[in-house]
Amino acid sequence: MSNKLLIIGASGHGKVIADIALKMDKWQEIAFLDDDQNLNTIMGLEVIGVSDMAYKVINKYDIFVGIGNNTIRKKILEKLESLGANIPILIHPSAVVGEKVSFGVGTVVMAGSVINCCTSIGKGCVINTGSTIDHDNKIGDFIHISPGAHLAGTVTVGQGTWLGISSVISNNISIASNCQIGAGAVVVKDITESGIYIGVPARRIK
Known part of the structure; x- marks a missing residue:
């Protein structure tokens, strides 16, 4: 582990990463990288x-x-892994994490989240503000769980899925x-086909 942290992406998601x-x-120095060359400093941190x-x-x-898009985050993180980069796990101090919870590299757990015991979370995931994940969940790689989403016990989520804000997944x-999975959607039965799902109960629209 280095005493310096570099965050790729200085927009909204990246700023929350920096705040965490x-x-x-844990780091004496934190800086950003971003493709907008007009940026010089964000939150008092340099864009280098x-x-x-x-x-x-x-x-x-x-x-x-620090990029919210699952596909872009996956591409960059996997290249960094292949080159041997040290990719940390970031957990906000206010998050509650139970016993026997595991995380893959490059995952962030944001403020007010709760992850209960015996849950596994893959690499490159975003566990966003105030979301809850109950016991024995299996969360795959490069998943974004949006603010206020709630997952009951023994839920499995496949790689690259996006759970919208305030969505609810039954046990x-x-x-x-x-x-x-759209904002506010309620999933009460297994989803076996990739696509976009909205509503209560959630139904596939595309």
Whole structure:
């Protein structure tokens, strides 16, 4: 682990990542990379270059991908992994994490989230503000669980899925990979086909 952290992405999601990193108080230096070359400082932290610079400094920094889009985050994180980058896990100090909970690299757990015991969460995931994940969940890689989403016990979510804000997943449900679950949707039966799902109960629209 380095005492310096580099965050790829300086927009809204990246700023929340930086805020969590500051509150964790583990790094002496935190900086951003962003492809908008008009950016100089964000939240008092320097923007020191464009995104591709990360691949050239992997021995000097811990590197975190602060991009909300699942597909883009996956592409960058997997390249960083292949080059041997040290990719941390960020957990806001106010989050509640139970016993026997595991995380893959590059995952962030944001303020007010609750993750109960015996849950596994993959790499490159976003567990967003105030979301709850109950016991024995299996959350795949590169999943975004939006603010206020709630997952009951023994839920399985496939890779690359996006759970919208305030969505609700009932207990013992499986959701396929690469799904989008709309804001406020309620999932009460297994989703076996990738697509977009909305409503109460959730139904596939695309």
